[in-house]
Amino acid sequence: MRxxxxxxxxxxxxxxxxxxxLTDGLPVVVPTPSRVDRMALASxxxxxxxxxxxxxxxxxxxxxxxxxxAVMAGCVPDHMPVVLAAVKxxxxxxxxxxxxxxxxxxxxxxxxxxxxxxxxCGPISSGYGAxxxxxxxxxxxxxxxxLAMINIGGGRxxxxxxxxxxxxxKFTYCLAENEEESxxxxxxxxxxxxxxxxxxxxxxxxxxHSVLFGADGDDPKSYKGLLDILAxxxxxxxxxxxxxxxxxxxxxxxxxxxxxxxxxxxxxxxISEELHTRCLHTExxxxxxxxxxxxxxxxxxxxxxxxxxxxxxxxxxxxxxSMAIPxxxxxxxxxxxxxEKIETDFFCEIPDKKID
Amino acid sequence: MRDGINIAKLNIPAVALVTEEFWPQxxxxxxxxxxxxxxxxxxPHPVAGSGTENMRMIAKSVATQVIASLDTNA
Numbered sequence: 001m002r003x004x005x006x007x008x009x010x011x012x013x014x015x016x017x018x019x020x021x022l023t024d025g026l027p028v029v030v031p032t033p034s035r036v037d038r039m040a041l042a043s044x045x046x047x048x049x050x051x052x053x054x055x056x057x058x059x060x061x062x063x064x065x066x067x068x069x070a071v072m073a074g075c076v077p078d079h080m081p082v083v084l085a086a087v088k089x090x091x092x093x094x095x096x097x098x099x100x101x102x103x104x105x106x107x108x109x110x111x112x113x114x115x116x117x118x119x120x121c122g123p124i125s126s127g128y129g130a131x132x133x134x135x136x137x138x139x140x141x142x143x144x145x146x147l148a149m150i151n152i153g154g155g156r157x158x159x160x161x162x163x164x165x166x167x168x169x170k171f172t173y174c175l176a177e178n179e180e181e182s183x184x185x186x187x188x189x190x191x192x193x194x195x196x197x198x199x200x201x202x203x204x205x206x207x208x209h210s211v212l213f214g215a216d217g218d219d220p221k222s223y224k225g226l227l228d229i230l231a232x233x234x235x236x237x238x239x240x241x242x243x244x245x246x247x248x249x250x251x252x253x254x255x256x257x258x259x260x261x262x263x264x265x266x267x268x269x270x271i272s273e274e275l276h277t278r279c280l281h282t283e284x285x286x287x288x289x290x291x292x293x294x295x296x297x298x299x300x301x302x303x304x305x306x307x308x309x310x311x312x313x314x315x316x317x318x319x320x321x322s323m324a325i326p327x328x329x330x331x332x333x334x335x336x337x338x339x340e341k342i343e344t345d346f347f348c349e350i351p352d353k354k355i356d
Numbered sequence: 357m358r359d360g361i362n363i364a365k366l367n368i369p370a371v372a373l374v375t376e377e378f379w380p381q382x383x384x385x386x387x388x389x390x391x392x393x394x395x396x397x398x399x400p401h402p403v404a405g406s407g408t409e410n411m412r413m414i415a416k417s418v419a420t421q422v423i424a425s426l427d428t429n430a
């Protein structure tokens with residue numbers, strides 16, 4: 001049964017939502033019953049259908065509650081299947097949502113979208129500034145997941161979300177892969193999905209770390225320098241990946257860097273393998289730099305248990321910069337990436353998409 | 357906090373050691389997991405990284421409370 005709030009005006013309603021701690025601190029679209037109904041309808045599911053419990057508060061995520069988050073975030077009904085898939089992905093136990101929401105680390109769920117839904121549920125940007133402002137679907141979908149984590153999961157700063165600082169991606173963190181221009185098979189195929197399936201992959205990521213590299217067209221071994229510098233970006237010894245080990249991490253190659261590696265005969269799998277051999281530190285160095293997490297072992301500590309933990313995708317504009325996104329690398333399942341199919345078959349076309 | 361509750365749910369006497377900074381989070385977690393009365397002992401913050409001698413001193417200062425909580429819990 002709905003427990004409705006009332007207010008004299010839209011402005012009053014917004015202030016009330018802020019006062020009750022139901023926003024992310026920015027203005028939201030007030031989730032009126034008609035707006036929520038329309039958003040829930042777009043999912044093609046019953047509003048009271050239960051998706052699962054969201055930690056740390058163990059709030060029950062129903063289609064209707066997820067629709068509330070989507071409305072508040074500024075989504076249009078077209079975005080709803082992606083929001084729903086993202087919520088399902090973080091509820092998957094492998095994602096360790098409860099622990100991830102409660103940790104002192106800055107981790108935030110990064111939503112990566114592959115397949116035809118990038119267009120039918122967006123457009124979700126994979127180009128210039130895809131992780132920055134100016135892309136409505138990216139901004140709204142990522143924000144909807146965060147609002148669900150706040151209002152259904154109960155993650156609030158300082159009382160249940162204990163991130164010491166957090167990072168701006170905790171407002172919204174969503175992009176698509178540029179599959180059309182990538183020389184590699186898209187990311188979701190490495191998880192066993194078909195290329196034409198629409199998939200959300202959610203991983204708990206730090207803020208993106210820029211990786212600068214300029215290729216030398218006269219040097220056929222130039223690509224090795226790119227691999228070396230990407231590996232440093234992935235596992236600088238200040239990251240949890242390097243110290244705790246066993247968590248995943250992501251490289252977002254820009255088109256030029258992707259071309260350098262493709263021209264060298266590498267593919268997604270062999271790039272991960274090459275990086276894996278480079279992502280290690282000596283135990284001696286770790287003892288010197290981070291003694292609280294050192295051991296009496298000798299030899300090297302590899303940040304990853306295997307190359308499959310290093311995710312590779314292509315996005316962004318053309319230029320010198322790729323991105324490395326290290327992760328929290330803790331929790332019972334090491335906060336593993338979680339994939340979920342975007343159910344566009346169930347999507348219900350809304351005759352009037354205008355939000356009242 | 358969560359570990360303490362999970363242990364208590366196994367009918368094993370448990371007391372959660374929570375630093376003062378994390379006390380509000382403890383309130384939230386204990387309610388959300390349905391065990392708001394889980395015995396808790398408050399520690400100063402931070403404990404981690406504060407040095408062996410300091411940790412011994414903290415342990416000594418709360419040992420009686422911890423044992424009393426476990427006795428009550430049993």
